[in-house]
Amino acid sequence: MTATLDSINSTLELDKVESHLHPEGSFEVDDHPVPTGREEIWRFTPLKRLRELHRDAPFDGTLTVTNELADGVSVTAEAEGQVGVSGFVPTDRVAARAAAATATSVLYEIAPEAVVDGPVLVTVRGTGTERAVAQHVVVKAGAFSTATVVFRFEGSATLADNVEIVVGDGAQLTVVSIDDWADDAVRASHKHVRVGRDAQFKHVDVTFGGDVVRNDTTAEYAGPGGSVEMLGLYFADAGQHIEHRLFVDHTAPRTKSHVVYKGALQGDHAHTVWIGNVLIRKVAEGIDTYEENRNLVLTDGAQADSVPNLEIETGEIEGAGHASATGRFDDEQLFYLRSRGIAEAEARRLVVHGFFNDLIRQIGVPALEERLTATVETELAKNVKAI
DSSP states (O other): OHHHHHHHHHHHHHTOOOBTTBOOOOSOGGGSOOOOSOSGGGTTSOGGGSTTTTTTOOBOOOEEEEEEOOTTEEEEEEEOSOTTTTSOOOOSHHHHHHHHHOSSEEEEEEOTTOBOOSOEEEEEEEEOSSSBEEEEEEEEEOTTOEEEEEEEEEEEOEEEEEEEEEEOTTOEEEEEEEEOOOTTOEEEEEEEEEEOTTOEEEEEEEEOOOSEEEEEEEEEESSTTOEEEEEEEEEEOTTOEEEEEEEEEEOSTTOEEEEEEEEEEOSTTOEEEEEEEEEEOTTOTTOEEEEEEEEEEOSTTOEEEEEEEEEESOSOOSEEEEEEEEESOOHHHHHHHHTTTOOHHHHHHHHHHHHHHHHHTTSOOHHHHHHHHHHHHHHHHHTTTTO
16 A cells, blocks of 8 residues: 555645645645644634544444445445545545555445446444544446435444545546434544546535534546536534535646535534635636535524635636625515515525525435425424524
């Protein structure tokens, strides 16, 4: 493994353009000092609540995994030699520690040209928070294949995991990740995807449960014509910290990226963080990118931080933009509904559903869309009197 990791690091040196929010990576744990919270990439994260994942917590816990596969999809529970297969290199200490602790990977492979009917369902369940767990997962979509893979996380856990996704040339892959943890769970996750020539990748990141959930998702392109769509939906209750950090690295010409994340917050000390970073390299001519984050604050005492960034190395692009907004209910919408005889509590509920529904309908899995709509209703019921 050492020779392979050394070659990955050497390749990065050939064309290094460093984003100020995406520091240089390394698989060596000692190359990543223990964060203090003053670093740019850690300044929003409550380190004291990470249960030493960022320091030296031993990885001796367990998870239970249930797979519902389909024709054209295979799984290897202990695959070797997969670390770094997507070009992933850890950019913080948690990711480096998780990589060092996972000698093998759980590998999901979609056969080339396979058209998989229905979603592949993977349920990951934590068995307790006292013992931390490290996990490495790889998803490979063969050339010209079509598939949807849904990961659902539940139960109680202290988890540091790295997920690598390789989308072959011409493939169409959707990966849905649902953090539906118990209230005491802590997760620090890193996902990296490499998108092939003319391939299409959609990532849907849904976060409802957990005490602290920090998801760091990065994407790059292995050839021209690739497309990345990232959709995010999150709902933070009192005391929850939900953090999403995104980095789209346009490493090839005529590529596209479209990012839309929406979140709602309610209750004292509910805190969400969204960091969206897009780097357009000199070679990435003719690209088109847009990122958007919207936050709806339902009660006093909640806080949403939203930071979109664009770094452009070439002016030969089709388009690039970003938008961010955080606010309370739309008074005009409420007035419109109440003027038609709808009670205030019901009007507020309808506004929240309308806020999320446009995004939910883009997921493309009807059963999952219905379940998420119901989950939003459950979240609203937790604090209905306050809103």
